[in-house]
Amino acid sequence: MEKDIILSVKDLHVKFTLRGQELHAIRGVSLDLYRGECLALVGESGSGKSVFCKNFMGLLDANGFISGGEILYNGMDLTKLKKPLEWRALRGGEIAMIMQDPMASLNPLKTVGEQIAEAVRLHQKDVAGRSAVREKVLGYLRDVGIGEPERRYKQYPHEFSGGMRQRVVIATALACSPKILICDEPTTALDVTIQAQIIRLLLDLKEKYGLTVIFITHDLGVVANVAERVAVMYAGQIVELGMAEEIFYDPRHPYTWALLSSLPQLGERGEELATIRGTPPNLFKEIRGDAFAPRNPQALKIDFVMEPPFFRVSDTHYAKTWLLDPRAPEVAPPAVLAALRSRREVNGP
Amino acid sequence: MTNSDASREVLLDVRDLHVTFGRGRKAFEAVRGVSFQVYRGETFGLVGESGSGKTTIGRAIMRIYPPSAGEILYKGERISGHISRELDKKVIREIQMIFQDPMASLNERAKVDYIVSEGLLNQRRVSERERRALVEKALQEVGLLPEFASRFPHEFSGGQRQRIGVARALIMEPECIIADEPISALDVSIRAQVLNLLSELQKEKNITYIFIAHDLSVMRYFTDRIAVVHLGKIVELADTMEIIGHALHPYTRALLSAIPMPDPDRERHKKLTVYDPSVHDYQADPPFWQEVRPGHYLLANAAEAERWQKEAEID
Structure with a gap:
């Protein structure tokens, strides 16, 4: 079976300028991402796994820049995009991201329902009318395993536990109807039992919505659970790439x-x-x-x-x-x- | 390991400990009647999810939180409530603590030299020369260079900072160290280093550890006995291998099933157990603390204990 490449990175180099010095954070990474797969990026903090993925959404810090290589998505070279407006077409709708700390991703002043509804209105133009949007949001809340969605819709993020908040963030990402979902250590801040549930949920949703998932983590135990393919990163490079079985049983x-x-x-x-x-x-x-x-x-x-x-x-x-x-x-x-x-x-x- | 309790010296004896925060209608009981004994030289694990009260138990032993009921005995002497100044001093010296986040638990404005010896200064008169010698010794014991004493915490990596935290505890020559999630804030490759350091020190100095964590995989490797804490109560207590191999309480089993193993085949076919507290029928038949096998304690009512044991045999 020929694999369908959804995103292709070719010899990417990323540098940061810090106190007049240059830090070479990504030192030539090439990677093809296949449609519908779950790829895990593993490495210690500072190995460049997060920085690497931020390039796909144009989210590098202001002092960072791409110094070489290309990122191909839908025939477009993402390294050429400069203006926020160009990125807007991509962020959320094509590629969405879930961060480590759910409380930092949510707006504490808006109810959970409103936040998801906002994403629905922006990214799913075919859903028209208040009640249609609301129905859609309730559906997402149900999909991510939040009980009593009608009541939860009206609640604020602080009324949710850590695991439930992360579910809300996942629902928001889904509401953008992305093709690629980047999960940056989504379970590191959570208890082990909740972590296991969130991972199970992400895998179910991947099947249901036909997502391609990039899972960033430092925990190899979690990787064994989620990933079909694993890329091990060290000092800004991928040092080993293989199917999960190959990485764990034959590294x-x-x-x-x-x-x-x-x-x-x-x-x-x-x-x-x-x-x-x-x-x-x-x-x-x-x-x-x-x-x-x-x-x-x-x-x-x-x-x-x-x-x-x-x-x-x-x-x-x-x-x-x-x-x-x-x-x-x-x-x-x-x-x-x-x-x-x-x-x-x-x-x- | 044998279960002949009589041959082992009880270092710490926690009896029906309750800790309550707030008062009146706002009162919240974080620890609701916990009893356990810690033997000299062992590593005793307290495991549970966030909010279970495991840290509160540790802090009550440290005498940071006063118990609202029950008592804590150290070497047979009561150390909770009002105690004499001498005993107070002794307890402060002999029971030390290591914290979770080495980025937050070191004074950014002080040099390592001061951080490590601060506890000593409050205890007794030491000459400058003696103090320096002790700091140097403590740093060496945790694998740091003596010249690090004149540096500030921000110059160190997370693993090194955690070593400074360990040196600060060691300089007091403690008999018991309470380690509250000492590795969960560290990078994977550094975790193994800190765990190895802690077990080496235990071998050398016969230190007793109370190891608090939410992760049973670390517990399995590091502890001798484990107490599983859920909503302020210990629901199961046994030797580590007994807990891993013959867990009875559904909460313990849920925790065990959540351990992520580096084994894709196993992970993909794993059945995830989710603990649902409503399975208990405690209105009609309240649970009690019972010894189901030698050294294996369980919080359950009679019917449950029997059922769970049967289920465990089938597995």
Whole structure:
């Protein structure tokens, strides 16, 4: 089956000017997003995962700019858009975004119903008349699992709990009838049980509305739950890209190994957890070689000299590490990850 | 681990603790009758969702909030309510706290040197030389360089700041540390570092931890026993492995089912359990605190306890 590319990013570079210095936040990222998929972007804070997605909506901070590459959507190059008016046609209606803190996304002075209705009126011109808009809003409230929608319509955001507020934000995003939904850590501020419910909800809505979802998170456990495809980001680059099964059961990049094996979910009581020593690189400076090399105890000599290209593991799986070069020595992934893989072999997929 | 309670020394004994905020018609009871014992050298976990009262329990032990009923015993002595000055001083020294957000819990205007030794200055007279030596030792113990003492908090990353928070507790030579969500504000790769540091310190110094978190996956790795808190009450208490393997209370089971595992096959076929408090019929048949298996306590009425145990056997 030929996959239908909805958004295509080609060698994107983003820089920020900060106190007279230049910070190279996105260092050449290429990515094709397929229609109807759920792609997860994983990485530590500062890896550039949020900055990367903000480019799709023209939401970079004032001191940030795109210094190279292109973003193709519907035959349009989004990097060429400058005026707010040009963006307006895209924001919400084509690409919508859900942020981490629902209280910061909602207007505290307007009732929840009015806020969703506003989105309906702006983005769905065919819905005419007060009662039609109201019916539509009530439908969205029901879709996101808010009980008693008639009563809730008239309430203000402060009368909702954190999880319910995030549901309202999701309803608002849906009311724009977007093609692509970007979820930027939508569950980080929520309790684990609520997190599980919101994720389930997002997956159901994705099917119902035929959305393409980009899910930004630092939590690999959540990724296993939502994503069909995973992109691991480090220091402004994608270092590994593959189907969820490939990333979890057959990871190839040392950074993905390190991220996975440091999860307490895989740790045993009394044994030390694997850690990633050191800190992410300073992006004010030009990075030479593999950005992860200084933190990688098994780094090869070439890692400090030359940046690795993307090596192909399978048609869907690519990793940016010299370990995949035929001349590289054999380096085995950490033992905890082998356990994850063997459990799959025993139980079957 | 054995369950022979007699052989283990009870460090902290919380008896029927109630904490109420406000008074009169506005009164809100955040903790509604909680009892548990913490043994010396163990890691005791308090887990629950936001608003469950787990932090309030921790703070009541720290004597930040006065209990409205019940009492707290430390090494057999009552430390809640009015206590002597000497005991007060001793408790402040021996029970220390680590906070959630290292960005918010360090004084931005003070140097690390002062932040770490502040507690010491309130306790006893120390010479400048001794103070410096103690700060240096504490910083080294948490894996920071001694020269960091002359820097300000903003010069550090989140993980380093949390280490400063740990050093500040360590310098008091505490016997018990209450850690309130110490890793939830940290980046994934840093979490493992802080957890490793805490367990190393425990091994070296035999420190008792009360570990407060909302995330059972961290609890499973880090604690010896877990108390599950829901709406101001402990609904289940047992050894960690017992809770993970044989949870009985539906709330505990809901929490367990919500743990995100890094295993796509399992996650996709997972059945999500949602806890509905209306399943309980407590009007007619009120629940009571009972030991269902050795060391495994449950808040339930007799009918529920029997039913849940049968259900657990089937699973």
